Amino acid sequence: MLMQSSEKIEQARQDYIESLAETMEMYGLSPSMGRLFGIMFFHDQPITLDEMRSLTGMSKTSMSTGVRALSQLKLVHKKWKKGVRKDLYEAEHDQFRSFVEFFAQLWEKEIELNQKTLRKTERKLKNLLDDPDVTPDEKETVKRDLEKLQNAKRYYSWLEHLVSAFESGEIFDHVPIPEESDKS
Structure with missing residues (x-):
């Protein structure tokens, strides 16, 4: 048939x-x-x-x-x-717009969740540096952890800039949308 x-x-x-x-x-x-x-x-x-x-x-x-x-x-x-x-x-038929909004929304949630917890963890660790019960070896561990948190802060700062570039459309200055004639 x-x-x-x-x-x-x-x-x-x-x-x-x-x-x-x-x-x-x-x-x-x-x-x-x-x-x-x-x-x-x-x-x-x-x-x-x-x-x-x-x-x-x-x-x-x-x-x-x-x-x-x-x-x-x-x-x-x-x-x-x-x-x-x-x-x-x-x-939504504009897949470029959908992509930007979808990922910007997810990244904003990630930033909000993790930055709040990061600050809380950092406060706790800094308090341990002043705690007389914490041994010198443990204080070294705390210092290493604080360095790791600094790297995490750098990441979330970068991610905030990326979200901003997505939401403003600046991302398309760096990664342009192909012209209609460029389609396969």
């Missing part, structure tokens, strides 16, 4: 959708979120949760959770359309 053109299109899309699912999993997201994003990526118009559910077979709860997570990552946007009472969603 010969395959219809529409089936061939779907099969070609499915290959990329599965690739997106694997990619999302590499970045700590569920494969189902990747499939959901992929389906919306190829959909020409904003789509409702019910429409997504019929296309994916996912439960409404999984669908809602996935769309919410994708929205928080700015990979999916809520859209409004006159006369439509249900929420509509659309995939």
Whole structure:
């Protein structure tokens, strides 16, 4: 039996959708979120949760959770359309923008979490240097640990600059987006 053109299109899309699912999993997201994003990526118009559910077979709860997570990552946007009472969603098609926002958001969380803990650890270690119960060998260990924390501080300072370069778009001065004619 010969395959219809529409089936061939779907099969070609499915290959990329599965690739997106694997990619999302590499970045700590569920494969189902990747499939959901992929389906919306190829959909020409904003789509409702019910429409997504019929296309994916996912439960409404999984669908809602996935769309919410994708929205928080700015990979999916809520859209409004006159006369439509249900929420509509659309995939972000600018993959450069998605990349920047996704990684900047993750790095900002990393910076916030680790800098706070780093300062707390540094205070504790510095206090140990003044503790009369700490032996000279232990004080040397504390000094080495404080040096390691200085290197960590340098890293987080650098990462803050990288996030700033991403968010401002300055990164594209150093790594330009290829022109349309450069596409393979």
